[in-house]
Amino acid sequence: MGTHKNRDRISYLPWDVLDNILVRLPLKEVVRTSILSSNWRHKWTGISQFVVHDKCIPKWISDKVARWGSIMEIIRQVQLCHDGAIEKFKLAAYCRPDHSDLDQWIRFLTSKGLKELILQEFDSIKRFNLPFCLFSSPQLNRLELFGCRFKPSSAVIEFRSLTTLQLNRVCISGHMLECLVSNSPVLERLILLDIDHQIVLRIRNPNLKYLKVDSNFDDICLEHSLLLATVDIGLRVGVTPRFFDSGGGQLFLGNISLPDRLPTMLQHLSVLELKDVRLDSMTEVMVCLCIFRSAPNLEKLLLSVADTTAYSRPSVEFIITQSLSNLYFEQLKEASIRAVQGVIPELILIQFLLARSPVLKK
Numbered sequence: 001m002g003t004h005k006n007r008d009r010i011s012y013l014p015w016d017v018l019d020n021i022l023v024r025l026p027l028k029e030v031v032r033t034s035i036l037s038s039n040w041r042h043k044w045t046g047i048s049q050f051v052v053h054d055k056c057i058p059k060w061i062s063d064k065v066a067r068w069g070s071i072m073e074i075i076r077q078v079q080l081c082h083d084g085a086i087e088k089f090k091l092a093a094y095c096r097p098d099h100s101d102l103d104q105w106i107r108f109l110t111s112k113g114l115k116e117l118i119l120q121e122f123d124s125i126k127r128f129n130l131p132f133c134l135f136s137s138p139q140l141n142r143l144e145l146f147g148c149r150f151k152p153s154s155a156v157i158e159f160r161s162l163t164t165l166q167l168n169r170v171c172i173s174g175h176m177l178e179c180l181v182s183n184s185p186v187l188e189r190l191i192l193l194d195i196d197h198q199i200v201l202r203i204r205n206p207n208l209k210y211l212k213v214d215s216n217f218d219d220i221c222l223e224h225s226l227l228l229a230t231v232d233i234g235l236r237v238g239v240t241p242r243f244f245d246s247g248g249g250q251l252f253l254g255n256i257s258l259p260d261r262l263p264t265m266l267q268h269l270s271v272l273e274l275k276d277v278r279l280d281s282m283t284e285v286m287v288c289l290c291i292f293r294s295a296p297n298l299e300k301l302l303l304s305v306a307d308t309t310a311y312s313r314p315s316v317e318f319i320i321t322q323s324l325s326n327l328y329f330e331q332l333k334e335a336s337i338r339a340v341q342g343v344i345p346e347l348i349l350i351q352f353l354l355a356r357s358p359v360l361k362k
């Protein structure tokens with residue numbers, strides 16, 4: 001009886017309850033449970049989520065390759081002992097992964113019913129080639145990649161459960177990116193940062209609600225994305241965004257005459273952020289006005305302006321005043337214009353925002 005009373009209760013909890021406790025602890029602390037008793041020696045290797053960050057690596061290890069070696073000691077034990085599902089893996093540590101090791105580990109994860117794969121900024125001499133098995137992971141709902149390469153392949157790309165996709169400094173063709181987005185039917189959030197090459201960005205996804213783009217693209221085309229509620233587009237210096245009508249879709253315009261508004265109104269768009277807009281560029285001003293007119297329910301506008309020539313062409317001032325003359329921001333409650341230099345196009349824009357936003361609060 002005494003042995004039963006003194007027996008620790010945690011060790012005999014159902015595994016799903018114990019797993020729910022362990023995944024909330026830092027991985028370093030979870031690994032330390034192996035010294036509690038022989039019963040706990042390999043228990044940590046069976047948890048369903050692994051988040052690897054800098055605190056998992058001994059402080060005295062500074063070399064990037066050696067730091068990855070320390071991470072691999074954890075991974076090898078998991079590969080050897082794990083016999084359940086792995087729902088999440090996140091790499092957020094300063095290291096230089098061996099590509100062969102990382103390839104084998106991702107293949108292992110995809111065989112374990114992976115739902116979230118997050119690879120954040122790590123050091124690499126060249127881009128990591130993603131294994132093809134990742135492209136057909138039926139349960140994957142979150143994918144964040146850094147420093148990777150999507151190799152051309154005849155393999156079918158299909159993410160039936162993917163809701164969040166973030167690509168940062170990846171190498172991918174325009175065609176493959178288009179397939180990736182269109183073959184993710186429940187995708188809601190798409191974030192594209194510093195894509196390696198300047199490609200045509202064509203987005204066709206009716207379920208998309210959030211879009212953030214901070215990269216150079218030759219063209220941007222949105223089709224059948226009527227549920228978009230938040231759009232954040234960074235306009236790089238020297239690159240003019242060109243949108244064109246794709247027939248039955250949404251965005252549109254090129255180096256030809258631009259329409260007042262889009263073919264289909266962006267009824268769900270409530271938050272819009274545009275970065276580094278050149279108010280001395282006729283095309284960029286017209287693109288912005290076209291989007292403004294097409295978003296009748298816009299509630300929050302965040303706009304940062306690029307360096308603007310003090311004496312802009314009269315045509316630019318004309319397009320700002322004339323195009324805004326019949327534009328009202330009926331639902332706009334908050335507006336922010338950053339990097340203002342006080343030149344005429346900026347002052348005209350501010351003046352009209354104040355005059356044409358009847359419910360503006362901030």
